[in-house]
Amino acid sequence: MVPIAAPTHSFCVHLPAAGNFKLKTNMRFVVKACSNNGSRARRGTLYMGGVEVDTPCLLLATRKGLPHFITPDLLHSLHPNARAMEISPLHFWECPSPSTVTAIGGVHGMLSMPEYGFIAIPRDSVMCIPNAEGSNKFGASFETPYGHRMVKPVQYMENICALKPNLWSSLPDEVPSWVSDKRNIISVDRTTRWLDDCLSMQPTGSESAALGAVVGGTSLELRERSASEVASRNVAGFLLAGFGLGESIEDRPVLLDAIMRNLPEDKPRHISGLGLPVEVLQGVAAGIDLFDSTYPYLLTMGGYAMTFPLNMEEKLFVSKESNVELSDIGDDSAKINLRATIYRNDASPIMQSCSCYTCQKHTKAYINHLLNTHEMLAQTLLEIHNTHHYLQFFEAVRHAINVNNFNMFSSWFVKHRR
Template sequence: MRFEVVVKAACGNGRARIGHIYPVIGGVPTETPALILTTRKGLPTFISPDLLSTLPSPDSCLLHVSPMHFLEIPSTTTVARIGGVRRMVGLQGNYLFFASPRDSIECLPSSESSNKFGPSFETPCGRHLVKPAKYVEMVSALNPDVWVSLADEVPAWVLAKRNRTSVYRTVKWLDECIALNPKNEMMLLGAIVGGSSIEERKRCAKEVSLRNVSGFWIGGFGYGEGIEERPALLDAIMENLPDDKMRQISGFELPEILEGIASGIDLFDSKYIYHLTVGGFALVFPLNGVNEYEDEVDSQTCDFGSDGTKINLRATIYRKDTSSIVDNCECYTCQNHTRAYINHLINTHEMLAQILLEIHNTHHYLGFFCSIRDAIKRGEFNIFYKKFLQGRRNLFSTPMQFSAACN
């Protein structure tokens, strides 16, 4: 597997760029910016393997797996005997697995319990301290295509001394992971931390970029930093990274991903899809991201929790709505089921509701990333970004439209 930048940052795009991720053995390359689908032990939370193939390919072929999910059953020893996570879940072809401890849903870092020996994580089976040797052993058993070194992620409110310590530990653990790396064919992404400190972010980026890594994983976002702080923090990191290597970030949702893409990030996690699905929401915004927001408001935002990008299918107004979630959507859900049916499934607590919602939300979100890449290729990403944000601002600045639509 290898990564290559094919459309470099240019005027009209800021730092946004297009890259290709090539599988090890032939296959169609996956374009970036792209979405890495969050999984539980190798498969998406609600989508079964047979329905996974209905999603756009190769855009849906990047899968995240957390070694922390294998602390109990099945053990990494069992997975190693099977031949790795790919063979365990039965996915072949263009699917690529990205392994990192944090999955932004269940396995979250616990900075107060981390120490010099390793980071601590809150997992479904309790809090665990993970040392580099054990972590590399787990990664080796899973045999992913890409893996991330351990990181000491800290919230934004920690003191400067704790921030410096987190950078020191992260770089130290990276060196240990490199020394212990048993399979050189797996791409290693060096973790970058530093909390809300611009200086520590710079220092960590410089140190990690000096190591023999295939790319970078940017952590520590989504832990209390202010929205106004993010651009400066991202700039501090990107200015100190080489342009030819892969960049992945965790903790960004919509519309934060646009800010990340504008900064030059290539890969994002899909925790946003998970939270939408569990909450009963469906994405409905135009895939070009800029048109017809006002039209969407009148018909779709009078239910609680909707904001013009999504609708709450739990709401009673969809009880007799026989239309598809999004007109002309080609996903399995929209082609076969109605809003009324999904509303029924949600309110009767049927698991099929989450399956159908995750299929639609994933399909829609992948389509949005495709539109973003098209805008970058045209040299119009900055325009795309500004119009998307303006469309959302227009929605929230006209609250009377919501009440009018409900009456």
């Protein structure tokens, strides 16, 4: 079936060049195809300076700007769409100082990665408390690498202006699903006030564009109100915050729908807190464009490798040992446990069909050996495969939208994951 030719929307921001690091300044978002079978799924392209990223896309989770075990030279060959990084400004809170980061040339100059896009999201354990003076103004206590730190918009914007990410999110006051209605209302009001404060402190001609944070917990009314208020501000896109904090998977589509009805179609939407494959499909169906996820990293740390199929023609993974139950060795239809002794002498790659460096060069037996001898190379090889496989998953999602087959792909995937 030919995909629906959705009207092409373009959002452009013309920004000045950055110091000694000559970043291109034309940024826009273009919607290229939409689903017409009951979902808001859409495929597009996000241009950030000289970086071009196809959406829906995965932002690679980083610590101080880089994935945990993948070096910059390996990133180049990881995947064609591995060009967008999610960073937390909190990781750069005290070291190096904002003045040092500014002198180096922001996050692009510090990491010597001008060809990558960086999106700053303050997602680390946000908790709002009164400030030390006991006034009516509130700051936020963030869990940073140096412990809890009180953060206010003025301090946050100092960090953002030093880092110069391509996109940055305003501070969200995220609350779990079980808070009272009164606390939820405070969250919405505070997040909107913080957005206004952050926008007012952004320097004129700044090269970074803002994402407005949308909150509201599990209240449809507050989610709609927050989305409507943020959409009325001069922002480049939206961060859907406060998800993954206790809401049920059954209630989430209704909450997302309430938000989407109040957001414009021509700006990108990012969501934090939904990183599992099934959650990603939920978000894509709602019209989300950008996702950050620690799922590949967490599997890597556990010694697991992703093996779930990426298209409806592939068969599910089946253990070669018919007398071994998958549950006994930690394997299932989505992943395999490479610490298991069953792989000690397995000379095959993680997946025969995978084109990543790990699968092309190394065997399950070698990775099993590295894991059991506590060699860090094990995590490097596993994260290469897991990140590549997850990026391939997003590519399969984009293809399904292109051929107007997203709903069928999503139903097939969820059925086999169960």
